[in-house]
Amino acid sequence: MVKFAHLSDCHLGSWRQGELQDLNFKSFQVAVRNCVEEKVDFVLISGDLFDSAYPPIEILKESFAEFKKLHDAKIPVYLIAGSHDFSASGKTFLDVLEKAGFCKNVEDWEMQEDGRRKLKPTFHGDIAIYGYPGRKSGMEVEDLSSVYFESMHQFTIFMIHTTIKDVVGTIPMESVEKEKLPLANYYAMGHIHQIFDVQESNCRFVYPGPIFPNNFQELSDLQCGSFHMVEVNGPDIKTRSIKIPLKEVVTVNIVIDNGLTATQEIISELDKLNLRDKIVLLKLRGTLVQGKTGDIRFNEIEEFVLKKGVSVFLRNISALKLQELEFEMESFPTDNPQNIEKRIMDEYSKKNPADFNKYLSQLMMALSLEKNEDEKSIVYEDRLLSELKNILELEGIL
């Protein structure tokens, strides 16, 4: 019998809030401890071990300590790069881990003359492990149609960091049909952050879920991280999903329609609940008929929940709408948007003369700045803020 753990999407270094970054890392530590205690034969990590191709030193340091525990327990780790720890230059910190002897990247293939990619196995005893990494924006999906390998082994594992059609649902996302993948006994998959475990004839398809939820919605849906424990007995595969519940998550849904009275309403709703030491997710929905989102005093709400002893407080107002304002505007169907904007700004400036108006067009330009695909939010915000400071001549003030 062979027993292995299947982890994916650890996203070490993810989350800006300190407490959540800690919980994310602690979940990984729990999984590692569990692997050592259960004396697994090996560990699989199906991509996105790190949240970025260049993780912070602090995270690297702690990660190495965890990998050393597995190494000391003589548990090999087989992994592939995911969409997050992939870098266009081909260099990632996975290479550093591998050079240190802490893991084996199983991506190994050769381009054939006919344009197909022949994968080469990494062996653990008589188990053959193949892997093909994820890329940014699902760019590996096309590659996968040309991937093949010879699967005449006792037991074959195929590691991919790609979404299969069965889990994609209505999400607009690149995906592969699992029936078109080369034949394997166990498909150790990652990328989609949910638990999926399906057996079809002699094939097992598994997404173990992320080691910790990665955003507001995932916290609300998944509550905690997870990984898979797998036992192979001849052709027989037994799986267990292991949950890692570190802190209770409470989602509070409140419908509001008045921005002016919302603060008090929200506080009295929250006051009814026991929130001590919990992760509290406040989700606001509804249409504001009075007041604006800006009228809700979130700092006051935050102070209140901190006094109630919450561990982490997050809010989401994306389902909150403002009542549609009716604009009176002449239409210029043949005109381009820039000209329309300019005309509106000119008219506005004429009606509301102020020194500030001279900044309007530059501000419009700056605010249309878009976030690059692999740019961190914090870097983007810095870029946007420094642009705005320049325009408003605030350099050195903030």
Ligand SMILES: [Mn+2]
């Ligand atoms: Mn991921």
